[in-house]
Amino acid sequence: MTARNNAILILPLLCLLAGLSACAAIQPERSIGRELDDTNASLSIKSAMLRVEGFALDGIDVEVTEGIALLTGRVPREDDRLMAECLAWSSVAVRSVANEIEVGPTNGFRDRANDAWITQRVRGRLLSDRNVRSVNFNVETYAGKVYLLGVARSRGELERVSAQAALVGGVVEVISYVRIAGEPSDLPSRGERRAAACAGESMPGLDSDGSLPNSSPQLLGAAEGSR
Incomplete structure (x- = not known):
């Protein structure tokens, strides 16, 4: 069972023991x-x-x-x-x-194995960093590039996560698609982006x-x- 699954399972118990206000303080940003x-x-x-x-x-x-x-x-x-x-x-x-x-x-098997190793090393560093809420982040690696997804509580936390990822050997680049909690999104409408991606044609399947x-x-x- 993953650390995130463990966190989800113990949250209700912590709420009962510590009260609603304490529960709100530890609730992950990702619902x-x-x-x-x-x-x-x-x-x-x-x-x-x-x-x-x-x-x-x-x-x-x-x-x-x-x-x-x-x-x-x-x-x-x-x-x-x-x-x-x-x-x-x-x-x-x-x-x-x-x-x-x-x-x-x-990519060959060796490249895929190296990417998997990098991903585990990055996740391990985030899990051991007490200033990072690791359950809010997803880490993926391809060709030595580390992709970060999820929600950061602040820009400072995101910078810390990126720095931790960059310290792992074999990482050639860290690319973030992380949303910062409380900051508005400036993305264009879904329909507009979907139409542009599909060039106005229907999608097969x-x-x-x-x-x-x-x-x-x-x-x-x-x-x-x-x-």
Whole structure:
């Protein structure tokens, strides 16, 4: 069981022991509802990529955190990279797409193992740093680049997290898609960005209304309710 899961499980007990005011002080900025929406969004996007025909999207990794869909991996053509970004908008829970996909041959086993090692080292440093609420952050690594997602309590905490990641051996760059709690977002409307990504064309594998075929009403409802 992960440290985040442990934190979620003990929160109700801490609330009973310490009272509501103390509970509010330790409650992670990332809500359980938002996390469920992110998980559903990630699964639906991966499903859409598996169903689409004529594009090589099997080498793409999808991670959705706080409504930001991070796409990493390598594809053989630019058309594949663009289609992956278009399909990332297939979930109503996605509010932004970070397309970090590269065009070229896929990485070998050694490169993937090194990325996994870097990710674990970064997560370990965040977990041991008492000035960082590690449960609010998601760490992904591809080709030595560390991607940070989640919610920071302050800009200072984000800078600390970035610095911790940069100290791990093998890291070539730290890229942040972290939202800072309390700061307004200046993102353009979802519809505008989705239309730009898909160049006005319908997305393969989706129904005429832009939703996923056979999508669970409960999953889509949960996503809409969180926005």
